[in-house]
Amino acid sequence: MNIKKISKKVLLKNGTILDPYAEKEFLGNVLIENGKIAKVGKINTKDASVIDCSGLIITHGFCDNHVHFREPGREDKETLETGSRAALAGGFTRVCAMPNTDPPVDSPESVRFIVEKADTCPIHIHPIGAATKGQLGKELTEMSGMASEGSVAFSDDGLPVMDGGVMRRVLEYGGMLDLPIINHAEDLCIRNDGVMNEGRMSTRLGLPGNPVEAEGVMVHRDLELAKLTGAKLHVPHISTAVAVKNVSEMKKQYKNISAEVTPHHLFFTDDYLNEFDTNLKVAPPIRSQSDRKELIKSLKNGTIDCIATDHAPHTIEDKEATFDMAAFGMIGLESCLGATLNVLVEEAGLDIMTVIKALTVNPRKIMGFESDVFSEKTPVELTIFDPVETWEFTKNDIFSKSCNSPFVGRKLTGRVKYTIVKDQIALI
Amino acid sequence: MSLLHRHLLGLEGYPAEDIQTIIDTAFTFREVLDRPIKKVPSLQGKTIVNLFFENSTRTRISFELAQKRLSADTVNFSASTSSLKKGESFKDTVQNIEAMKIDACVMRHPTPGAPLRLTEYVDAVVINAGDGTHEHPTQAILDMTSLQEKFGYLKGLKVGIIGDISHSRVALSNIHGLIAMGAEVILCGPATLIPPHIEELGVKINYNLDEVIEWADALNVLRIQMERMGVSLFPSVREYRSLFGITTERLANHKKEIVIMHPGPMNRGVEIESAVADSDQAIILDQVLNGVASRMAILYLLLGGKAES
Numbered sequence: 176m177n178i179k180k181i182s183k184k185v186l187l188k189n190g191t192i193l194d195p196y197a198e199k200e201f202l203g204n205v206l207i208e209n210g211k212i213a214k215v216g217k218i219n220t221k222d223a224s225v226i227d228c229s230g231l232i233i234t235h236g237f238c239d240n241h242v243h244f245r246e247p248g249r250e251d252k253e254t255l256e257t258g259s260r261a262a263l264a265g266g267f268t269r270v271c272a273m274p275n276t277d278p279p280v281d282s283p284e285s286v287r288f289i290v291e292k293a294d295t296c297p298i299h300i301h302p303i304g305a306a307t308k309g310q311l312g313k314e315l316t317e318m319s320g321m322a323s324e325g326s327v328a329f330s331d332d333g334l335p336v337m338d339g340g341v342m343r344r345v346l347e348y349g350g351m352l353d354l355p356i357i358n359h360a361e362d363l364c365i366r367n368d369g370v371m372n373e374g375r376m377s378t379r380l381g382l383p384g385n386p387v388e389a390e391g392v393m394v395h396r397d398l399e400l401a402k403l404t405g406a407k408l409h410v411p412h413i414s415t416a417v418a419v420k421n422v423s424e425m426k427k428q429y430k431n432i433s434a435e436v437t438p439h440h441l442f443f444t445d446d447y448l449n450e451f452d453t454n455l456k457v458a459p460p461i462r463s464q465s466d467r468k469e470l471i472k473s474l475k476n477g478t479i480d481c482i483a484t485d486h487a488p489h490t491i492e493d494k495e496a497t498f499d500m501a502a503f504g505m506i507g508l509e510s511c512l513g514a515t516l517n518v519l520v521e522e523a524g525l526d527i528m529t530v531i532k533a534l535t536v537n538p539r540k541i542m543g544f545e546s547d548v549f550s551e552k553t554p555v556e557l558t559i560f561d562p563v564e565t566w567e568f569t570k571n572d573i574f575s576k577s578c579n580s581p582f583v584g585r586k587l588t589g590r591v592k593y594t595i596v597k598d599q600i601a602l603i
Numbered sequence: 604m605s606l607l608h609r610h611l612l613g614l615e616g617y618p619a620e621d622i623q624t625i626i627d628t629a630f631t632f633r634e635v636l637d638r639p640i641k642k643v644p645s646l647q648g649k650t651i652v653n654l655f656f657e658n659s660t661r662t663r664i665s666f667e668l669a670q671k672r673l674s675a676d677t678v679n680f681s682a683s684t685s686s687l688k689k690g691e692s693f694k695d696t697v698q699n700i701e702a703m704k705i706d707a708c709v710m711r712h713p714t715p716g717a718p719l720r721l722t723e724y725v726d727a728v729v730i731n732a733g734d735g736t737h738e739h740p741t742q743a744i745l746d747m748t749s750l751q752e753k754f755g756y757l758k759g760l761k762v763g764i765i766g767d768i769s770h771s772r773v774a775l776s777n778i779h780g781l782i783a784m785g786a787e788v789i790l791c792g793p794a795t796l797i798p799p800h801i802e803e804l805g806v807k808i809n810y811n812l813d814e815v816i817e818w819a820d821a822l823n824v825l826r827i828q829m830e831r832m833g834v835s836l837f838p839s840v841r842e843y844r845s846l847f848g849i850t851t852e853r854l855a856n857h858k859k860e861i862v863i864m865h866p867g868p869m870n871r872g873v874e875i876e877s878a879v880a881d882s883d884q885a886i887i888l889d890q891v892l893n894g895v896a897s898r899m900a901i902l903y904l905l906l907g908g909k910a911e912s
Contacts, residue, residue, distance in 0.1 A: 185904065346676030375800040379615060381715040381737030381775055497693055497714035499735070 176264055176574060177602040178297060181555075181595060183226040184208050190228030190559065192216075193233055195532040196547045205233055205500040205549075205557065210598040212553045226593065226600075228559055235535035236268025236547040236556035236596055239508065241332070241357075241411055241483035244270075244300070246279025247288065253488040253576045255289070258508075259296040261486065262577035264603050265508035266558035268596035269299040272544060274310070274346055275333035278418045281305035283320035298596055299556075301327040301542070305452075306345045312336045315348055318335060322352050330357035332411060333458075335393060343400050347498025350406030355433070355541060357409045358397050360418065361459055372445040372460040379456060380448065382498060385460050391417030398425040401432060401471075409541055410434040412485050414459040414468035423478040433541045435483040438472050438507055438514040443467075443581065453494045453501035454581040457485070471523045472532060477537040481538040482530075484511050488577030506575045510568050512560060516594065522564075524534050527562060559593040566590055606904050610729040612718045613738035614779035622744065622780060628900035629748045629893065636896055642902035646675035649906050652700055654710040655681045655732075656693075656717070661867055661891070662732050662742070663748045666709050669898035674907075678705070693717070696726055701725040707906055710734075728905050736770050742866055743776035744898040747784060749890045750821060752861055763815040765847060766825035766874055767796040768837075777823060778804050790827075791815045792847055795836040812847055816854065821862035824849050827874045840873055850876040854884075862886055903907065 187205040192215060194200070206213040206220060244258035253261075255272070262270055272289060274280035280289060286302050293300035304326035308314045310333070318329055328348050336342040336358055349356045366389040371377050373384025394410055396422055401408035411423060413434045422434050439457065444464045448455050455461055471478040487504025494501050507514075515534070519525040539546035548556050568582045594601045606621045606903055609641060613620070636645055653662055665678070670677045677904075680700060680795050700708070707728040710718050715737035722729050733739040751757055762781055768774045768790050778801075788806040790797055808817050816822070818902050825845060839841050847865065863885040864877070871877045 203804070373799055375803045378798040378800050379775075379804070381735055381772060383736075386799075437675070451719055492692060495694055497717050497720065499714045 176260065176434050178263065178286060178599055180417055181207065181598055181600045184223040185222070186218065186223035186225045187228050187233050187557070188218055188225050189558065190231050192201065193232050193234040193528065193531055194549050195528065195536045196549065200528065200529060207595070207596055208574040210359065210555055212549060212555060214551065217550050222512055223528060225497045226411040230561065231559050231592055233297065233320065233559050234531050236594060237266045237512070237534040238538040238544065238556045239484050239486070240271045240538045240542055241266050242270045242272055242486040242508065243488065243504070244272045245276060245488060246292065247325070248336050251576070252490055253380065255292050255296050255300055257576040258486070258514050259298045259300065259573070261573070262298050262307065263507065263594045263601040264572065264574045264591065265511050266297065266560060266591035266594050267508055268556040268558065269539070269544065271301045271327055273303055273330060273332040275303040275331070276343060277548060279305045279310045281308050281310065281316045283317055285326040286321045286326045295336040297599055301325065303328045303330050303332070303357065305329065306331045306336060306349070307341065310334055312338055312341055315344060315406065316392040318352055318354070322354060326354070328355040328409065329359055330359070330411070332357060332359045335359045335361055335363060339400065342397065342405060346400050346404040346406035346408065350404050355407040355409040355414070357411050358393070360397060360410060361385070361391050362389045362392040362393045366390060369460070370456060371448055372462045374445060374463055376445040377447060379513065380451065380574050387415040387462065387466065389415050390415045390459055391421060394418040395421045395437050398432065402429040405431070407431045410484065412437050412440065412459060413464065413470070413479060414440045414462050416466050418474045419469055421471070421476055433480045433575050434478065435481045435538070436474060436479045437483060437485045438511045439505060439581070441467065441470055441474070441518045442514045447581070451498050452581055453496065453498055454497065454505055454579050456501050456503055457487070458503040459506055471519065475523070475529060480533065480541060482511070482515055482533045483538065486575070487577050489579045490577060494579045504579070506577055506580050508571070509572050510580060510587060512581060512589050512591055513566065516589035517587050557595045558588060558591060560591045562589050564588070564590040605840055608907070610718070610722055611724070611740050611901055611905060612729065612731045614740045614743055614776045614783065615738070617740070617779065617783065619783045622747065622784060625744055625897065625900050625904060626748045628899040628904060630752070632797045632896040632899040633893070636892065642672055644674045644808050644902050644904055646670070646673040649675045649706045650678070650704070651675050651707045651709060652678045652705045653758050653903070654700065654708055655679070656699070656710070656712040657733070659732070661712050661762065662711060665891070665894040666732060667901055668899050669895050672895070673902060675898055675902070686826060693720070697721055699906055701727065701782055705752060707902065729906065730901060733772050735772065738776045739772035740776045740780070741898055741901060742773050743780040744901065745868070745890055745894040746777055746823060747780055748862065748863060748893045748897050749886055752889065752893065754820065757781070761818055761820045762786055762787040763789050763819040763822045765812065765815070765822055765849065766826065767790045767797045767831065768792050768801065768825070769798045770831070771825050773825060775824065776830060777798055778806055782806070789815050792869065793837045793843070796831070813853070813856070816857050816861060821864060822849065823866070824875050826868060827870060829870070844873060848874060848876065848878050851878045851882070854879065860884065864890055866890070
């Protein structure tokens with residue numbers, strides 16, 4: 176990956192412009208002047224430096240509402256800087272970083288630390304503040320002060336807010352600030368010591384199972400409490416048919432609900448755990464084929480709003496352990512587009528517009544970011560990709576500080592070529 | 604005759620003919636064990652390490668004895684997982700041992716899948732001596748050897764497995780092995796201790812012990828771990844005993860001959876009454892002897908031996 180400053184005037188020429196905001200797709204050019212969108216469409220200009228985009232799609236820079244960049248505390252796994260490079264490689268220009276760092280981002284001061292650090296990074300990084308102090312699920316954090324410093328949402332992600340009474344207060348207080356509340360939806364009592372999806376596979380492997388109801392029950396509780404309090408609830412990494420059904424039912428009665436799905440829950444099934452690959456150990460776990468099919472269907476019909484990677488870097492030794500001791504999580508930024516286009520477009524036949532909306536406009540709307548990225552004078556945030564290239568994902572394609580990806584060695588469809596953001600262009 | 608797989612990690616998908624080869628070879632070694640000098644030179648010059656990451660008495664002794672009877676050189680390594688948690692990784696431990704040039708590893712580990720990981724880190728033949736709640740293939744083979752010895756056949760044999768199925772590697776390996784050999788299996792135990800989707804492995808579930816006794820030719824009675832009581836998997840010993848305990852009184856009601864097995868160690872008075880354990884219908888001590896013979900057969904076949912004619 177080569178990152179360099181863009182010229183004063185850049186013409187992206189002869190691409191397929193896919194505008195997920197206007198839901199339009201047409202052949203044309205994009206002119207960037209002084210780091211801002213100058214014009215989209217038919218453009219005649221002489222003095223711009225030209226990037227030939229024939230055969231490629233030009234669209235909004237992707238936005239990931241769910242990453243773990245590990246700073247502060249576990250800089251050996253990832254930093255805001257290295258995470259940014261992984262994001263650029265995956266076509267992401269904007270991400271929201273979860274607060275389960277060490278110490279957690281649970282005060283206005285720690286939010287400011289992230290914002291100031293993020294300022295020096297090549298992409299836009301927004302902190303999500305902890306919902307409870309120390310992510311202990313007991314006392315509310317200073318959400319208003321954190322919001323003033325730049326926190327865009329609140330979550331104890333990694334852990335659920337287990338106490339329903341506390342969750343109600345989090346939603347009430349967060350609702351007052353009109354910011355989304357994101358709850359890691361797993362009932363820990365039902366999950367118990369489960370390390371993979373409970374089913375035929377967990378029984379065969381002798382590994383403790385985590386039943387779909389651990390998510391279903393928690394999502395149901397959160398949805399009811401969101402309706403009660405009027406807060407915005409965003410359901411992260413939805414993995415089960417039962418949770419999807421709950422979201423779908425609640426969306427008919429109450430509007431402030433959104434949900435995300437990860438590329439890995441769309442791509443893999445628990446059958447892939449056959450050989451105890453710890454890179455597939457994630458929370459919530461990789462589910463069964465029937466759950467996976469339901470996730471794909473729900474992204475198509477809009478029950479699930481967006482795709483988020485839950486990029487979770489871990490060191491080699493954290494993963495090169497026996498299955499019970501290995502850490503939960505996988506990285507996902509670099510492989511996201513190739514994995515999702517492979518599953519959703521090539522396998523399931525969704526149109527590419529639906530997928531790109533789930534990576535651009537929809538996540539931006541959930542977080543309240545400007546979502547009309549092609550409008551004039553908008554600071555540039557563009558991704559240029561080949562929609563049909565099939566390629567094998569290798570360790571060389573990873574720019575994260577960690578390499579815990581089960582996508583290594585797998586065939587993906589669609590590949591990012593350029594990511595343009597913050598006056599810089601990354602050639603992938 | 605050699606075996607299809609280089610390692611013995613589990614009985615899931617293991618060829619029936621190879622299971623039969625091991626059982627037949629075990630009977631040959633049973634004769635050796637009846638001789639005044641119970642030792643053959645078959646594995647002279649081979650080095651085997653017994654890696655026990657979890658406490659074990661009978662399995663470790665059984666393996667060690669099998670190795671000594673075959674004239675192999677053996678080394679024992681015991682580590683509690685707590686010491687692994689403290690620092691040295693699983694990978695480092697096994698690579699250190701591999702560096703010492705060994706031919707086979709017999710491993711007991713608390714985590715499912717650990718033996719498969721081991722095959723990636725070492726060149727030696729790997730034999731699973733129990734990986735958590737996953738498999739315990741040598742126990743299942745010795746159980747099947749004992750059943751074949753008692754009945755003369757396995758195909759069509761009706762076996763009830765009684766007790767804590769969820770936390771039992773013995774159950775899982777027995778299920779795979781018995782189904783492969785054409786036996787029928789019914790599981791019986793508290794619903795909280797029977798894992799979901801287990802029927803997909805080709806077994807039936809029946810919570811009524813008396814019905815299972817009426818049906819079965821043999822019962823494999825599993826050890827019930829008392830610590831399961833504390834996490835409300837079953838309420839009390841009294842209740843467990845009344846629903847699933849194998850007692851003379853219960854067996855007497857059925858007026859039939861039934862063979863009783865137990866992989867040990869037994870909780871006398873809980874899952875099995877002493878009088879039953881010590882009765883003629885129990886083949887528990889035959890299992891122990893067959894354990895040595897079966898493990899001799901497995902080591903012999905995996906370490907380059909050929910089945911004796």
